[in-house]
Amino acid sequence: xxxxxxxxxxxxxxxxxxxxxxxxxxxxxxxxxxxxxxxxxxxxxxxxxxxxxxxxxxxxxxxxxxxxxxxxxxxxxxxxxxxxxxxxxxxxxxxxxxxxxxxxxxxxxxxxxxxxxxxxxxxxxxxxxxxxxxxxxxxxxxxxxxxxxxxxxxxxxxxxxxxxxxxxxxxxxxxxxxxxxxxxxxxxxxxxxxxxxxxxxxxxxxxxxxxxxxxxxxxxxxxxxxxxxxxxxxxxxxxxxxxxxxxxxxxxxxxxxxxxx
Numbered sequence: 001x002x003x004x005x006x007x008x009x010x011x012x013x014x015x016x017x018x019x020x021x022x023x024x025x026x027x028x029x030x031x032x033x034x035x036x037x038x039x040x041x042x043x044x045x046x047x048x049x050x051x052x053x054x055x056x057x058x059x060x061x062x063x064x065x066x067x068x069x070x071x072x073x074x075x076x077x078x079x080x081x082x083x084x085x086x087x088x089x090x091x092x093x094x095x096x097x098x099x100x101x102x103x104x105x106x107x108x109x110x111x112x113x114x115x116x117x118x119x120x121x122x123x124x125x126x127x128x129x130x131x132x133x134x135x136x137x138x139x140x141x142x143x144x145x146x147x148x149x150x151x152x153x154x155x156x157x158x159x160x161x162x163x164x165x166x167x168x169x170x171x172x173x174x175x176x177x178x179x180x181x182x183x184x185x186x187x188x189x190x191x192x193x194x195x196x197x198x199x200x201x202x203x204x205x206x207x208x209x210x211x212x213x214x215x216x217x218x219x220x221x222x223x224x225x226x227x228x229x230x231x232x233x234x235x236x237x238x239x240x241x242x243x244x245x246x247x248x249x250x251x252x253x254x255x256x257x258x259x260x261x
Contacts, residue, residue, distance in 0.1 A: 017041065024258045025049055029171055032192035049254045052193075053171055054247030055238065060180045062153045069158025072151075073142065079112040080221050083159035083183065085147070086166075086174050089120045093165035093188060093208055094128050100165075100213035102135040104221075111140070111221065116155055118146040156181035161220050161227070165206060165213045166190055176242050179203070179234030184227045186216040196241065202233040 020026065026047045028034050034050055070077055082101065086092050094115070101113050119125035125143070132141045147155060156162070162178035162185045169191040176193070178185050185203035187194060197203040206216035220227055240246075 020044055020047075023047065024261050025254055027051060027254065029053055030192040031195055033170060049250075049257075051250045051254060052242055052247060053173060053176075054242050054244035055173075055176060055180060056244050057180060057239065060153065060156075060177065062150070062157060062181075064150075064154055064157040066158040069154045072154065076112055076142075078110060080108070080110055081159040081161075082111060082113045082217060082221075083116065083155055083162045083178070084113065084164065085116040085152070085155060085162065085178070086164055087120050088115070088117050088125045088128060089122075090124055091167050091169075093167055093213075094124075095131070096165050096208060096210050096213055097163065098128065098131040098135060098137070100210045100217065101141075102137060103210070103214045104217055105137065105140055107218070108221065113137075113141045114144060114155060114159065115141060116144040116147045116152075153181065156183050159183055161186060161217065163213070163217060164188070164191065165208060167208055175203075176238050180238040180242075182231045182235055184220055184230040185234060186213070186220060188213075196237060197234075200233050200237045201229065202237045203230055 020041060024047065026037075026044060026049070028037060028048055028050050029052050031050055034048055037048065038045055069081070084094065084097060088094065101111070105111055115128065129143070132138060144155070156178055162175070162183045164172060164175055164185070165188045166172070167188070167190055169188075172187065172191045172193055175185055175187055175191065179202060185197070186206060187197065187203055188208050189205050190208055194205050198205055204216040204220050206212040220230070
């Protein structure tokens, strides 16, 4: 991983910088990405435009509730469902999530973790399954594999909270998908959109350690009023800032600037 980063840095300083000096605009997707970029190229600040990724909101409109999820997974009745929905990859912080969930489960026997996503191809899922077994959590963790379409929406609408404790996340599309479906989120402070989430009180921000993730999940699950507030704020944030129609308008503005120049 360090070698890969080194190669990127060498490319940016030897070749990338020459290319960037010639471009009219630089499109970045988060303010965090902009801050990181300016550490290397402060002289290019005037060229930067921050336009986020967007969602087609109509694709996430569904008349689904927890009851629909329970039809597929009846054994989750009376359970508080924690959803991890992302690639099964070391970067996503699952090595922290499993022990954090184990600690939570020792106090709250009615919690259940769903891990939805596919292995990245490097066999990491086998490690995750091994940790689940070591913590005696086989009956309290469900692996669904890759989910799409209605199955994905059922998870987003039917889960009590969504958690993504990534070590690094340039954007985190799954997070805004959860928020637009009204699922309260717990995300690490290494996720690039946490500034937005924090400013709008649209989720719980945790650090990348077991105790913090455990505390974040527990806080949200124990407080129904907080879940409701976070859910409403999350939906509002996505509709106001990540709506594909508004994002498209910002992209058009950026290209119009380029054409004028």
